[in-house]
Structures are given as C-alpha cells and as structure tokens.
Amino acid sequence: MQRLHQNARRSRAIIVNNMVYLSGQYADDTDTGIQGQTEQILHKIDVLLAEAGTDRSKLVQVAIWLKTMDDYDGFNAVWDAWVVPGHTPTRACGEVRMADDDMLVEIIAVAAL
Amino acid sequence: MQRLHQNARRSRAIIVNNMVYLSGQYADDTDTGIQGQTEQILHKIDVLLAEAGTDRSKLVQVAIWLKTMDDYDGFNAVWDAWVVPGHTPTRACGEVRMADDDMLVEIIAVAAL
C-alpha cells in the first residue's frame, strides 16, 4: 500500500491491489467556469495517475459531482475530449454541493495500474 | 480489463481484478414512478452482471441516489424483493439530483465475479 501526497487529513492517492484510488479532485482556481475547473481537475488526475504509474486509459470508475446540473453539458464537452476512445471508464454524475461554494465540480476516480 | 457497451463518454461495465464496476444505471422510461424506475434499473443491472459472468448474489457495494427521500420506502420495497437473502451487498442511500430532472433514482454497483 503506497500513499501519495499525504497530509494529516487525507492522501491524494493510494495504490493497493493493482488499483489506484484518488481523493476527490477539485480546481485550485475557481474563477474559471465549469470548463476551466474541469480542465484543471482532469490535469490533476493525469498527474496523479502518472505518479502512480498509470494513465487515463486505465480509468475504471469515476464519480462526478456538479454543483448544478446546468453545467452538465459544459462539463461533458471537456470530459468527452479528454477520455481515450476505446478506453472510457464507468461513470456516474450527480448534483452535490462541495466544501467550498465556489467549487462547480469535483471528481473521484479509481484506475487500474 | 474488459469494457462492455462502451461509447465515447463511458463504458457501461468494466471487468478488472476479479470485480465488475457498473456505470450509474437509470431508467429509460421515466413515466413509471419510483417503483417502475427501480425495476427497470435492477433489470439492467441483472443483464450487465450476466454479461460480465456474475449475478446479483455477488454484489459487493451499491450506492443509491434518490431525487427525494420521499421515495425511500418505495425504492426499498422493490430492492428488498430483488436482493438475494443471505447475499445482500453493502449499500448507502443519499438524496442526489441526477442528469435529467425526471430521474427519480440512479444506482452505482460493484460486484465480484
């Protein structure tokens, strides 16, 4: 079991049993709208998966939390361009408010190594 | 890693590490109330699990999203009749709005092979 970027509250990633689990990822700069926040999050996921020794083509399970479903199409435009054709994960998308009211989207991902 | 029913956005199921992960399942005909929507979803889960080579008696983890907790008893009436006695999964049920305002329930499931 290997933990990445751990602080006193959480690890950003844990590698165990040939899988990598990521903490919910959110945008650091929230002044960027749904597309900007989504791009930042997907970039963070790319970086974490690379550190764990895998990549977005091995994603298994993704949960997407949106502050409002009004952003569903905006989110999907960025998502659809990011996933690897022929290697898309399972996913679910629900309306959930997050820790900070400026957060429009948060993504929880699990990938295989 | 094997993906079932994949399109450019998601796979409906992924088999990896002796487990099968399903995308959030929802009803195609939303004019059927909570019990009708739940029945459709559980049928879709049965079909996906069968394609993956397993069945509802091997469910491990289930997340249930309801549009409103007013439907909690209606959902559970169908659920309780569907699960296999002696083989019930872990579950959690929360109030979450979904992609389409007509969706009353969505289920995210993980099963063992």
Added chain:
Amino acid sequence: MQRLHQNARRSRAIIVNNMVYLSGQYADDTDTGIQGQTEQILHKIDVLLAEAGTDRSKLVQVAIWLKTMDDYDGFNAVWDAWVVPGHTPTRACGEVRMADDDMLVEIIAVAAL
C-alpha cells in the same frame, strides 16, 4: 466473499479480494450534534474493521456525506484526530441529505486487509 451483520436489505461489511467494503455508517443517537454523530460513526467503523481483521490505518477510500457544509469544520475536527498520521485514506466530502432528516453525516469506507 464474507459478509458481516447481514439483514434482508444489506450487509454491514463485505470482505472480498483482500479489501473490506462497508455500508454507509450513521449515528444511532442523532441528538449529539455533528461531533457526537461523527464520533459514533468512526467508532462503528473501528468495530467493523476489527471484525474484518483490519483497522483504520488501512483505510483506502472514504466518502463523507454531510447534511450541510456548515458542519464541515466540526466534522473535520473529529476526523483529523481519528485518522492515523502517515496512514490517511483518500477521501471526498459532499453535501447529501440522508435517509433520516436527523442524520448530519454518513460515511462510506473501503479498507485493505
């Protein structure tokens, strides 16, 4: 596959593939505020993990549902004191209403053995 504390609706824990999955845990005595509810839940998780042969230092993935984000700091005060330094899990925290309106927090956890 081993199930713990099963009834006709759900198992409280399932051990499979070197992991243990827990059902969403909530407080039995809801008249205790966010800190009291969190303490009860974390104690229940400790007990279930012990029964499964593991402990909180092996937690992998935790989802936290809060009725209101106003309780975020109150929750984290208890959480931060409970997790094992150097062994913190991945986590995500969202605002989700639960089965009973008195429930302020519910936690869904997955641990390694």
